[in-house]
Amino acid sequence: MIERLAVIGVGLIGGSLARALRANDAVGEVIGCGRSIEHLERAQALGVIDAYCQDPGKAVANADMVFIAVPLGAIAGVFARIQGQLAEQAVITDGGSVKGSVIADAVQVFGEIPSWFVPGHPIAGTERSGVEASFPELYQNRRVILTPLAETDPQAIERVRAMWERVGSEVTEMSVAHHDEVLAATSHLPHMLAFGLVDALTRLGSNDEIFRYAAGGFRDFSRIASSSPEMWRDICLANSEALTAMLTRFGSEMTELSDAIRRKDGEALLRIFGRARAARERYVDGIDEGVS
C-alpha cells in the first residue's frame, strides 16, 4: 500500500498508473506535478489526482513513492528539482522508454547511482498522449521491465515490483544495455518505420489520395505514426546508438528483399515471408496465452 504517491508528469503513463492504483485500492493520496496548471486541473477534475503543485521538489515532500513520467528530455531537470527534497523512506521510479540515458542523468545530477532509485519501463502504451488518454486497465497483463543496478536497494526494488504487480503487470528485470538493445528492435525501430513510411508516402503524392486508397494493413501499420513527435524525438536522441545499429541492419534486410523482387526470385520471397509469418504466429499465440 502506498500512502502518498507523487506523479511527476500526469499524462498517459503517469495518469494511467494513478488511475490503476486507485482502482485497486493501493494508494492513499495522489499528488500530481506538471508544467501546465490547466492540465493539472483537468487531471484533478477527472479524479486522477487529489492535489497538484508545479514544483517537483514540493510534490515529492512526504511522498513514499514517486513516479516520474515525463518525456526523456525532461528527466534530468526533474532529478535536479527533487534533489534533497525526498522523504527518508521514499522510493523513486520512472517510466522512461530508454534506461541508459535516465541512469546517466541520475549520475550527472546526484553524482552517483542513488540506492532509492529503481529505473523502470512499462511496455504498455498507446499512440495517444495526455491525461485524457489515460485509463486504469493500461497495465493489466502487460510487462514492466526494471533495470536495477548493483547500487539499488533490494527493498526499493521489491516496493516498485509490488506496485506494478498490484496493477496487473508482470515484472521482469534485465540489464540497462540489454533493455535498450531489445527495445530498439521491438519498439523504437517499428515506430521509425511507421513515421518514415507515412512521411515518405505523404510526400510522394497528395495526402488525401494516399489515405483514400489505404487498405486495412496500412491503417494498422500506421497507427503508431500518430504518436507524440516530441516524445519520439527524445527516445531517438536517448537511444541513438542502439537504434542506429538496428536501422542499419534493417536497411540491409530491405535491400535483400528489394534484390529478390528485382530478380523476380519467387523462392527467396517465399523464404522471407514464410519465416516472418511463422515468427509472428508464434508471437500472437504467446499473446493469446496471457501477458503481452
Ligand SMILES: NC(=O)C1=CN([C@@H]2O[C@H](COP(=O)(O)OP(=O)(O)OC[C@H]3O[C@@H](n4cnc5c(N)ncnc54)[C@H](O)[C@@H]3O)[C@@H](O)[C@H]2O)C=CC1
Ligand atoms: N506513450 C507511451 O505509449 C509510453 C511512454 N513511455 C514513457 O513515459 C514517459 C511519459 O510519456 P507519456 O505519458 O506518453 O507522455 P504524455 O505527453 O502523455 O505525458 C507527459 C507529461 O509530462 C509533462 N511534462 C513534460 N515536461 C515536464 C517537466 N519538465 N516537468 C513536469 N512535467 C512535465 C507533460 O505536461 C505531460 O503531462 C516518457 O518518458 C515515455 O518515453 C513509456 C511507455 C509507453
Ligand SMILES: O=C(O)C(=O)Cc1ccc(O)cc1
Ligand atoms: O502504441 C503502441 O503500440 C506502443 O508501442 C506504445 C509504446 C510506446 C513507447 C514505449 O516505450 C512502450 C510502448
